[in-house]
Amino acid sequence: MIEFTIWDILRNLLLATRWTLLLSLVSFVGGGVVGLVLLFLRISRRRWARAVAKYYIELFQGTPLLMQLFIAFFGLGLFGIDVPAWLAAGVALILWSAAFLGEIWRGCVEAIAMGQWEASASLGMGRLQQMRYVILPQAMRIAVPPTVGFSVQVIKGTALTSIIGFVELSKAGTVVTNATFQPFTVYGLVALIYFALCWPLSKSSQILERKLNVAHRNH
Amino acid sequence: MNYHFEFGWLFEYYPQIVKGIAITIQLIAVGAIAGISLGIVCAWVRALGPPWLKPVVAAYVELIRNTPFLIQLFFIFFGLPSLGLQLSELEAANIAMVVNLGAYSSEIIRAGIQATPRGQFEAGASLAMTPFETFRHVVLIPSLQRIWPALSSQVVIVMLGSAVVSQIAAEDLTFAANFIQSRTFRAFEAYFVSTAVYLLLAILLRQVLGMVGWLIFPRRAAR
Amino acid sequence: MSLIEITDVRKSFGDNEVLKGIDLDVAPGEVIAIIGKSGSGKSTLLRCINGLETISKGSISVAGAQLLDDEAHLKALRLKVGMIFQQFNLFPHLTVGGNVMLSQMVVKKTPKPKAEAMARKMLERVGLSQKFDAYPDELSGGQQQRVAIARALAMQPIALLCDEITSALDPELVAEVLAVVRELAAEGMTLLMVTHEMKFARDVCSRVVFMHQGRVHEIGAPEEVFANPRTPELKQFLGVH
Numbered sequence: 001m002i003e004f005t006i007w008d009i010l011r012n013l014l015l016a017t018r019w020t021l022l023l024s025l026v027s028f029v030g031g032g033v034v035g036l037v038l039l040f041l042r043i044s045r046r047r048w049a050r051a052v053a054k055y056y057i058e059l060f061q062g063t064p065l066l067m068q069l070f071i072a073f074f075g076l077g078l079f080g081i082d083v084p085a086w087l088a089a090g091v092a093l094i095l096w097s098a099a100f101l102g103e104i105w106r107g108c109v110e111a112i113a114m115g116q117w118e119a120s121a122s123l124g125m126g127r128l129q130q131m132r133y134v135i136l137p138q139a140m141r142i143a144v145p146p147t148v149g150f151s152v153q154v155i156k157g158t159a160l161t162s163i164i165g166f167v168e169l170s171k172a173g174t175v176v177t178n179a180t181f182q183p184f185t186v187y188g189l190v191a192l193i194y195f196a197l198c199w200p201l202s203k204s205s206q207i208l209e210r211k212l213n214v215a216h217r218n219h
Numbered sequence: 220m221n222y223h224f225e226f227g228w229l230f231e232y233y234p235q236i237v238k239g240i241a242i243t244i245q246l247i248a249v250g251a252i253a254g255i256s257l258g259i260v261c262a263w264v265r266a267l268g269p270p271w272l273k274p275v276v277a278a279y280v281e282l283i284r285n286t287p288f289l290i291q292l293f294f295i296f297f298g299l300p301s302l303g304l305q306l307s308e309l310e311a312a313n314i315a316m317v318v319n320l321g322a323y324s325s326e327i328i329r330a331g332i333q334a335t336p337r338g339q340f341e342a343g344a345s346l347a348m349t350p351f352e353t354f355r356h357v358v359l360i361p362s363l364q365r366i367w368p369a370l371s372s373q374v375v376i377v378m379l380g381s382a383v384v385s386q387i388a389a390e391d392l393t394f395a396a397n398f399i400q401s402r403t404f405r406a407f408e409a410y411f412v413s414t415a416v417y418l419l420l421a422i423l424l425r426q427v428l429g430m431v432g433w434l435i436f437p438r439r440a441a442r
Numbered sequence: 443m444s445l446i447e448i449t450d451v452r453k454s455f456g457d458n459e460v461l462k463g464i465d466l467d468v469a470p471g472e473v474i475a476i477i478g479k480s481g482s483g484k485s486t487l488l489r490c491i492n493g494l495e496t497i498s499k500g501s502i503s504v505a506g507a508q509l510l511d512d513e514a515h516l517k518a519l520r521l522k523v524g525m526i527f528q529q530f531n532l533f534p535h536l537t538v539g540g541n542v543m544l545s546q547m548v549v550k551k552t553p554k555p556k557a558e559a560m561a562r563k564m565l566e567r568v569g570l571s572q573k574f575d576a577y578p579d580e581l582s583g584g585q586q587q588r589v590a591i592a593r594a595l596a597m598q599p600i601a602l603l604c605d606e607i608t609s610a611l612d613p614e615l616v617a618e619v620l621a622v623v624r625e626l627a628a629e630g631m632t633l634l635m636v637t638h639e640m641k642f643a644r645d646v647c648s649r650v651v652f653m654h655q656g657r658v659h660e661i662g663a664p665e666e667v668f669a670n671p672r673t674p675e676l677k678q679f680l681g682v683h
Binding site for chain 2: 492
């Protein structure tokens, strides 16, 4: 029987962490792009656009991410497409992240006082100009802390892709456990690596939010 | 595309699905009640409790909030037996739910406590109540009322997250879906139906939590 | 014999000394008005007597109960002294009756029927017996403040501290609250009140304390203090030249 040192375990886990990071990044950026589209639909003046975005968000926030992964993985196969795990993982996580980011950002846009819309309208700006020059710059400031906070949810969400067979940190944890029979150590280390990735983001989100609150109070 | 959707098998696997739904409901019922209770205790410690206990609770909260639920579950189910703590699938799943929701809800509840006007604490004190009595009888209910919508959302999120307990073979709704999928190879129908059930459960759970709020908060008390 | 003995009390917030050695003895049944500019330390003094602020130096005792900074002593003291706040501080999730009953049941372990009987009696006393089942946000400011008085009275204190209890009220609601206080004074309750109601102080109080820069600057019977202010600070405060 081969003996595994802590270092052997850790090295294997860290190698797999690269995929967790890459998938997180892709999901977060892709989710941001789709989320922006959702945001514009959600605050559009057209009723159908608002409805589409609303139901999209309710659907993705009201069902388990794991089910979304299963449907992307098994469901797309029905269309004759052979879906590799990484593709299903990426697609599902992007669509899922988009729903949350779109909703977070909508809250930020709605937090901008009505007077800002009215003032910019009275200056003769069109809807897009109002967004571009008046509303978004202000909304973006307050959107930073919750957006950074959500990135933590994305990283943790990638753990579920191990279930459809994408080899990232969690899957590596299971593989290494099966080889070493040391679940306590391995999953403990896996948890610590996730913590090391997530905690700085959580903390900065908190600090940013506190700064923003202080800035607001001084207004 | 020449795939024919078929839902007839649903009747055949009806018992599995019902059992799965029952276990998912049981998980969130225990998770919500015990998790929020744990959250209240932790929130009290962090907002008003003894100083030596604060870092302990803070570490617990941060650790849980910054690691995936799946790993917490694996650690409890696969890892703890090496410390001599052998748990059944369902026990491990329940514990993981409580531990997870306890951490999240404590942060939400703490925000509610911190938004309490100082005068409420002083009024309690001036009536000779101890700090704990003031917390218990004066501060707690309005604090919960203030954050009840956020807490309800978190409970729904944790309910949806419970889908992963199928991975330690706890026989919840997702487990039933996987079981049917492996028997019938009708993946799409199996996951489509269970996803729809989850959506329904999420909507129902919101209603139930709204009603609970309506029952325990007699009045608009948030200020 | 004095009921409340305040001896050389000092209180600092950081470098800022707010109370610079206060001596004050209050006899049973006395009604004392504490007046002065904002920042003179009058509210802080009141809050110290109830242990809401810890004093830096000196001693306070009420009917033999020493003010010490531990739970048992604080409780003993607060059972003897009730406090009414500027902002009422009613408990928003409880009915009026619930507000008046809560501390009786929690602190004194009074059984519910007895607590309720006491609550009804005290609400009767402040003229609000018909509001027993109402919630605080359904009441006017004046009514809320009267409930707060009933709530303090239900603990059967031997003295009441009133911290600017009419300052947050609309002018037309001040009278109903002062009428209740006037009645309490007539019944012999010992009262210490920080107030801006000079006419009330003149009519009802047995002594007036003028505080200035953390000290008792002048003290005496109201007719003396108001008619013949000795120091320029009090003259300026009262607007007499």
